[in-house]
Amino acid sequence: MNPMHKTLPIPLLFLAALVAALFSSILLPAHAGAQETHPAAPGYCPTLTRDLKRGDTDARTSGQVTELQKFLVDYYDLNPASYISGYFGRLTQTNVIRFQGEQNLPAFGYVGPLTRARISQICATGTHTTTTTNTTNTNQPCTFNNQTVLHGSAVTAYERPSVPYGSFCLSEARSCVNGFLYGSYQYSSCTVTDQQNQSCAFSGQSIPHGTTVTAYESSSVPYNQTCKSQIRTCDNGTLSGSYTTASCTVQAPPTYAQGSYYSQGSYGGDTGGASCSLDGATVPSGKSRTFYKSASQAATDGWGDGRCSSIAQVRSCSNGSLSGDSVYSKATCSDYGTTLTAAPPGGPAPLKVTFMVPHTSNSGGVFPTISFGDGASYTGTGDSSFTRFYVDHTYANPGTYTVTTSGGFSYDPHETIIVTVN
Numbered sequence: 001m002n003p004m005h006k007t008l009p010i011p012l013l014f015l016a017a018l019v020a021a022l023f024s025s026i027l028l029p030a031h032a033g034a035q036e037t038h039p040a041a042p043g044y045c046p047t048l049t050r051d052l053k054r055g056d057t058d059a060r061t062s063g064q065v066t067e068l069q070k071f072l073v074d075y076y077d078l079n080p081a082s083y084i085s086g087y088f089g090r091l092t093q094t095n096v097i098r099f100q101g102e103q104n105l106p107a108f109g110y111v112g113p114l115t116r117a118r119i120s121q122i123c124a125t126g127t128h129t130t131t132t133t134n135t136t137n138t139n140q141p142c143t144f145n146n147q148t149v150l151h152g153s154a155v156t157a158y159e160r161p162s163v164p165y166g167s168f169c170l171s172e173a174r175s176c177v178n179g180f181l182y183g184s185y186q187y188s189s190c191t192v193t194d195q196q197n198q199s200c201a202f203s204g205q206s207i208p209h210g211t212t213v214t215a216y217e218s219s220s221v222p223y224n225q226t227c228k229s230q231i232r233t234c235d236n237g238t239l240s241g242s243y244t245t246a247s248c249t250v251q252a253p254p255t256y257a258q259g260s261y262y263s264q265g266s267y268g269g270d271t272g273g274a275s276c277s278l279d280g281a282t283v284p285s286g287k288s289r290t291f292y293k294s295a296s297q298a299a300t301d302g303w304g305d306g307r308c309s310s311i312a313q314v315r316s317c318s319n320g321s322l323s324g325d326s327v328y329s330k331a332t333c334s335d336y337g338t339t340l341t342a343a344p345p346g347g348p349a350p351l352k353v354t355f356m357v358p359h360t361s362n363s364g365g366v367f368p369t370i371s372f373g374d375g376a377s378y379t380g381t382g383d384s385s386f387t388r389f390y391v392d393h394t395y396a397n398p399g400t401y402t403v404t405t406s407g408g409f410s411y412d413p414h415e416t417i418i419v420t421v422n
Contacts, residue, residue, distance in 0.1 A: 045119075048064055052088055069083055083095075097109045149181060150176060154173045154174060154175040155181075156173060163190065165192055169191075197210075203246035207234040209237075211233070215230050216245040217243050218248060226250075229248070286318070289317075290312050290315075292313075293327055293328055294333065295354050339413075340370075341356045349395060350396050355403065366384055367380030368407050369408065402418060403416065404416045
């Protein structure tokens with residue numbers, strides 16, 4: 001049986017009625033029907049407009065359970081204090097079965113149209129009539145949803161043909177006794193509605209159940225940062241995770257005062273005139289670029305605060321001629337510092353980059369080695385008492401290059417930076 005189905009137990013009273021009916025149909029001989037008429041009519045005639053069954057209450061039936069109980073109390077001369085409660089329980093069902101059996105009605109304790117009609121008839125005629133008809137056992141079969149149910153056998157019936165996902169199909173065993181099928185459920189099968197395998201919606205697309213999609217925390221991140229991603233899985237209409245963006249891009253390298261390609265970060269095309277070239281940098285006609293007095297700026301060289309911006313000048317190209325002071329002749333400059341730096345950190349190929357390599361002062365002439373990420377490297381030389389040295393390197397091809405320092409004096413820092421060439 002489907003684990004979602006749940007069979008309701010048959011009440012003991014129903015079993016007793018079923019056994020009594022079977023014995024009556026098998027053991028009793030055939031004889032003519034007998035009718036007994038009592039002179040006294042029932043003292044209370046109810047108004048019953050709906051079907052009633054065990055478990056019903058006055059609150060759910062607008063007081064009709066009490067109406068039925070008043071009729072039974074007067075009809076059988078019962079104690080009102082014990083029977084009138086407004087709840088259709090075991091005692092009420094027992095007397096309903098008793099009444100139905102006496103009136104030759106299907107006796108299973110359910111007050112339907114036939115039982116209500118018989119009560120109305122008794123009240124209308126003013127007689128208390130009991131009719132009992134015994135017939136020879138004919139072992140008549142029953143019919144249930146176009147199935148034949150043999151006398152003495154049972155069939156499983158269901159309350160509804162289908163129930164929502166997560167619910168149970170309620171069932172009961174309906175037994176056939178000489179042509180009468182006990183019970184009330186009407187359906188021969190029940191299915192649990194399949195609401196699984198629902199797809200999920202994400203950023204305007206449908207994600208099938210059981211599949212995944214890569215989502216991002218934001219649509220873009222600053223240069224030199226990494227897009228944060230998350231794998232989100234669709235489970236029956238629910239998408240795991242929290243990231244909501246379908247794509248993410250890394251922003252272009254920022255424009256710095258030192259090493260900026262052109263003023264305000266613009267590149268653009270030329271104006272038709274001849275371009276200008278200086279220190280490996282090309283400036284289209286009509287464009288400007290920052291140049292420097294020196295490729296490096298130390299705080300002790302007499303040029304100010306150690307910032308390249310203090311020794312910079314924007315020079316413009318006009319048909320092959322650069323404006324400004326010719327002393328500003330360096331295309332790149334590295335500020336004074338104690339960490340590995342690159343000026344500029346990126347740009348179009350071919351790209352000339354000046355690296356400032358930190359170094360621990362020593363008297364043994366020992367220098368660290370810088371690897372430029374494209375297969376080339378350089379080891380410093382000269383006076384090892386300085387705390388840094390500078391080296392230029394030109395990248396011929398576009399790419400992302402990982403630059404590292406290694407070796408050198410025992411206290412030399414080993415660092416890594418990224419240079420991006422477009």
